[in-house]
Amino acid sequence: xxxxxxxxxxxxxxxxxxxxxxxxxxxxxxxxxxxxxxxxxxxxxxxxxxxxxxxxxxxxxxxxxxxxxxxxxxxxxxxxxxxxxxxxxxxxxxxxxxxxxxxxxxxxxxxxxxxxxxxxxxxxxxxxxxxxxxxxxxxxxxxxxxxxxxxxxxxxxxxxxxxxxx
Amino acid sequence: xxxxxxxxxxxxxxxxxxxxxxxxxxxxxxxxxxxxxxxxxxxxxxxxxxxxxxxxxxxxxxxxxxxxxxxxxxxxxxxxxxxxxxxxxxxxxxxxxxxxxxxxxxxxxxxxxxxxxxxxxxxxxxxxxxxxxxxxxxxxxxxxxxxxxxxxxxxxxxxxxxxxxxxxxxxxxxxxxxxxxxxxxxxxxxxxxxxxxxxxxxxxxxxxxxxxxxxxxxxxxxxxxxxxxxxxxxxxxxxxxxxxxxxxxxxxxxxxxxxxxxxxxxxxxxxxxxxxxxxxxxxxxxxxxxxxxxxxxxxxxxxxxxxxxxxxxxxxxxxxxxxxxxxxxxxxxxxxxxxxxxxxxxxxxxxxxxxxxxxxxxxxxxxxxxxxxxxxxxxxxxxxxxxxxxxxxxxxxxxxxxxxxxxxxxxxxxxxxxxxxxxxxxxxxxxxxxxxxxxxxxxxxxxxxxxxxxxxxxxxxxxxxxxxxxxxxxxxxxxxxxxxxxxxxxxxxxxxxxxxxxxxxxxxxxxxxxxxxxxxxxxxxxxxxxxxxx
Numbered sequence: 257x258x259x260x261x262x263x264x265x266x267x268x269x270x271x272x273x274x275x276x277x278x279x280x281x282x283x284x285x286x287x288x289x290x291x292x293x294x295x296x297x298x299x300x301x302x303x304x305x306x307x308x309x310x311x312x313x314x315x316x317x318x319x320x321x322x323x324x325x326x327x328x329x330x331x332x333x334x335x336x337x338x339x340x341x342x343x344x345x346x347x348x349x350x351x352x353x354x355x356x357x358x359x360x361x362x363x364x365x366x367x368x369x370x371x372x373x374x375x376x377x378x379x380x381x382x383x384x385x386x387x388x389x390x391x392x393x394x395x396x397x398x399x400x401x402x403x404x405x406x407x408x409x410x411x412x413x414x415x416x417x418x419x420x421x422x
Numbered sequence: 423x424x425x426x427x428x429x430x431x432x433x434x435x436x437x438x439x440x441x442x443x444x445x446x447x448x449x450x451x452x453x454x455x456x457x458x459x460x461x462x463x464x465x466x467x468x469x470x471x472x473x474x475x476x477x478x479x480x481x482x483x484x485x486x487x488x489x490x491x492x493x494x495x496x497x498x499x500x501x502x503x504x505x506x507x508x509x510x511x512x513x514x515x516x517x518x519x520x521x522x523x524x525x526x527x528x529x530x531x532x533x534x535x536x537x538x539x540x541x542x543x544x545x546x547x548x549x550x551x552x553x554x555x556x557x558x559x560x561x562x563x564x565x566x567x568x569x570x571x572x573x574x575x576x577x578x579x580x581x582x583x584x585x586x587x588x589x590x591x592x593x594x595x596x597x598x599x600x601x602x603x604x605x606x607x608x609x610x611x612x613x614x615x616x617x618x619x620x621x622x623x624x625x626x627x628x629x630x631x632x633x634x635x636x637x638x639x640x641x642x643x644x645x646x647x648x649x650x651x652x653x654x655x656x657x658x659x660x661x662x663x664x665x666x667x668x669x670x671x672x673x674x675x676x677x678x679x680x681x682x683x684x685x686x687x688x689x690x691x692x693x694x695x696x697x698x699x700x701x702x703x704x705x706x707x708x709x710x711x712x713x714x715x716x717x718x719x720x721x722x723x724x725x726x727x728x729x730x731x732x733x734x735x736x737x738x739x740x741x742x743x744x745x746x747x748x749x750x751x752x753x754x755x756x757x758x759x760x761x762x763x764x765x766x767x768x769x770x771x772x773x774x775x776x777x778x779x780x781x782x783x784x785x786x787x788x789x790x791x792x793x794x795x796x797x798x799x800x801x802x803x804x805x806x807x808x809x810x811x812x813x814x815x816x817x818x819x820x821x822x823x824x825x826x827x828x829x830x831x832x833x834x835x836x837x838x839x840x841x842x843x844x845x846x847x848x849x850x851x852x853x854x855x856x857x858x859x860x861x862x863x864x865x866x867x868x869x870x871x872x873x874x875x876x877x878x879x880x881x882x883x884x885x886x887x888x889x890x891x892x893x894x895x896x897x898x899x900x901x902x903x904x905x906x907x908x909x910x911x912x913x914x915x916x917x918x919x920x921x922x923x924x925x926x927x928x929x930x931x932x933x934x935x936x937x938x939x940x941x942x943x944x945x946x947x948x949x950x951x952x953x954x955x956x
Contacts, residue, residue, distance in 0.1 A: 329530030330643040345640040351563075353531040353640050376530040 316403035325379035332371035340364035381410035450492035466493035534631030536644030567614025577632035590784030650892030656692030660881030705868035706897025745832030746795030749877025754929035755906030762913035774814035800880035835859035868899035875901035876922035887948035
C-alpha cells in the first residue's frame with residue numbers, strides 16, 4: 257500500500273482571530289465560578305469514602321478470646337507474589353496450630369489481596385485503610401500483634417450475597 | 423523382550439491400550455507403574471504385603487465379572503486392563519467419597535498437606551463438593567510414643583503402619599481395634615512405640631497425615647522444602663536419604679529408596695541426627711597465627727602463607743588426623759597434601775562406636791552399624807588408621823606432642839588440651855567449628871559440612887555413594903576437597919580442582935581401590951568397590 261500524505265492547511269497567523277476560542281474558554285471558567293457543587297475534600301477533617309473493594313494495609317482477625325484466627329497453614333506466604341509474608345508455625349498450649357511469627361512487610365506488599373482470598377479460615381484481610389505514615393521504615397513490617405490491633409474495616413473481595421458473580 | 427526360550431517367565435498384557443511385557447508374578451499395579459500409569463493405592467506399598475483392603479486400586483480387567491484390585495491381581499498373558507475406563511473412574515470417585523465421610527477437612531493445619539495421597543487423589547478425581555450431612559466422628563489425637571503422633575480422624579485404615587511393625591520391624595506394637603467406622607489404629611496398652619528403633623518409617627509410609635513426626639510438627643510446609651539426595655551420616659551403613667531443607671536449615675531427613683542398601687527405610691537414630699548440620703556457631707572465616715597472634719585473613723592470603731610454610735617444611739615428619747565424617751575427596755586431598763609436605767608418619771582418624779548393632783529384621787541388609795560415622799571404610803581405604811576409644815576420644819598422644827607438621831581435618835579434638843600441637847613446626851586445623859585444642863594452630867581454616875558440599879562416602883558394604891549439596895556453607899567456609907586440593911595441587915604444580923568431580927578423579931588416579939570408577943556412572947544409587955573388600 258502506497259503511503260499517502262495529507263497536507264494540513266494552517267490558518268495564516270496574521271489573519272486569524274482567537275476571540276471565539278477565548279470566549280469559549282472563559283465561558284467554562286465562569287460556569288464553574290457560579291456552580292456551587294464542592295469538589296475539594298477538606299481532608300483530614302473530611303474523610304473520603306473508600307470503595308468496598310479498596311485494598312489497603314492488612315488486618316488479622318481474632319477469636320473472642322483474643323487468639324489470632326490464623327492457623328499457620330502457610331498458604332498466604334505461598335501465594336504472595338511479592339513474597340512479603342514471613343510465617344513460622346507452631347503449637348500453642350492447647351494443641352492448636354498457630355503462627356509464632358507472622359510478619360507482613362507492607363513496603364513489599366503490592367496489595368493484590370490474594371492472601372485474603374486464599375486464607376481458609378478468614379484470618380488475614382486487606383483493609384479499607386490508607387493512612388499508614390510512620391517515622392521510620394522498620395515500622396512498616398507489621399508483626400502479629402500489630403496486625404491484630406488494626407481495627408479498620410476489612411475489604412470485601414466479592415459481594416457476600418453473590419460470591420460467584422452469578 | 424527377545425524370545426530366548428524362557429518365554430514362560432514373562433507375560434505380555436495390554437494396559438490402557440499399551441502393550442507391556444513383565445516378569446511373571448508382577449502385579450497389575452506394578453506393571454502399570456512401569457508404563458508410567460499411576461494407579462491410586464493406599465494399602466499397597468512395595469516394601470510390604472498387599473492386603474487389598476483400601477479398594478482404591480480397582481481396575482477393569484476385560485472378562486472379569488467385577489473390578490479387580492490391581493495390587494494383588496497378577497499380570498497374565500493376553501489380559502486387557504483399563505485403569506481409566508468409566509467403570510474404574512466411577513468406582514474411584516465413589517471410594518474417595520466414602521473416605522471423605524469421616525476424614526476431616528483440616529488440610530490447612532495438617533503436616534501432610536502437600537504430599538498427601540488423599541489430597542492428591544481427591545483433587546484429581548474426587549467430587550467437587552461433599553454430600554455428607556451427618557457430623558464426622560472424632561477421635562482426637564494420640565501420642566504413640568517415640569517420635570510419632572497419631573491423628574485418628576485422618577486415618578484411611580490402610581494398615582501400612584501395622585504391617586510395617588509386624589513384617590519389617592518384626593515388633594508388632596500397633597493393631598486395629600474396633601470395627602467399621604469406629605476402627606482405629608492403636609498401641610497395645612501403654613507400651614506405645616517408645617524404644618522402637620525403626621518406628622519413624624511409619625510416618626513416611628502413612629499415605630495421609632494420620633501419623634506425623636513430633637519433631638517436624640508444624641515446622642514447614644511440604645511444598646516449601648527443597649529435596650537433596652544425600653547419604654545418612656549417622657552410621658557406616660550409609661542409608662540413602664534426602665535432605666529436606668528450608669531457609670538453609672535441614673528440617674528433616676527422609677529415606678531414599680535403594681534396594682541394595684536401605685530399601686525404603688532408615689533408622690530413627692539417623693533420622694533424628696541432623697541438628698548438628700544447623701549449628702550456628704560455625705567457623706566462618708580463615709585465620710592465621712597462634713594463640714593471641716591470631717587474626718582473620720582472606721583465603722588468598724591464608725593459602726599463600728600456608729603454601730610458603732608447607733614448602734619450607736619440606737621433609738619434616740607429617741602427622742595427619744582425618745575424620746570419618748569427611749568425604750573421600752577431602753581425605754584423599756589430606757593424604758595428598760601430607761605426602762607433598764613431607765614424609766607421612768601416620769594418618770589416623772577417630773570414630774565413635776555404639777556398643778551393638780541394630781538390625782531391621784524384615785530387611786536384613788539394613789543394620790544400624792556400630793561405627794556411628796559415614797565414611798569409616800573410606801578413611802580406611804585411603805590409608806587412615808583408626809585410633810582412640812569407642813567414645814571417639816583418646817589415641818592422639820603421639821600427635822599432640824609431635825614436632826613436625828600436624829594437619830587436622832574435621833576432628834574437633836574435644837578431649838585434647840590447649841597444649842595440643844604446641845611443639846609442632848606447623849599446625850593446620852581444618853574444621854567446621856572452633857576448638858580449644860586448635861589454640862596452637864598456625865592456620866584455622868573453615869570447611870563445609872557434608873550437607874554443604876558435594877562428595878562421596880564408602881559405606882560398610884564397600885559401596886561408594888555420592889551426596890549432593892543441599893545448603894550454603896556459612897561465611898567463607900569452603901569444601902575441604904577444595905582447600906586441600908588447592909594446596910596439594912599447588913605443591914605439585916597441577917592447579918586447583920574445579921569441582922568435586924575433579925577432586926574425585928585425582929583420587930581415582932592415586933588410589934587403586936577406586937580405579938575404574940566414573941563420577942557420573944556412580945550416580946545417585948552408588949556402586950560397589952569390588953577391590954576394596956575382596
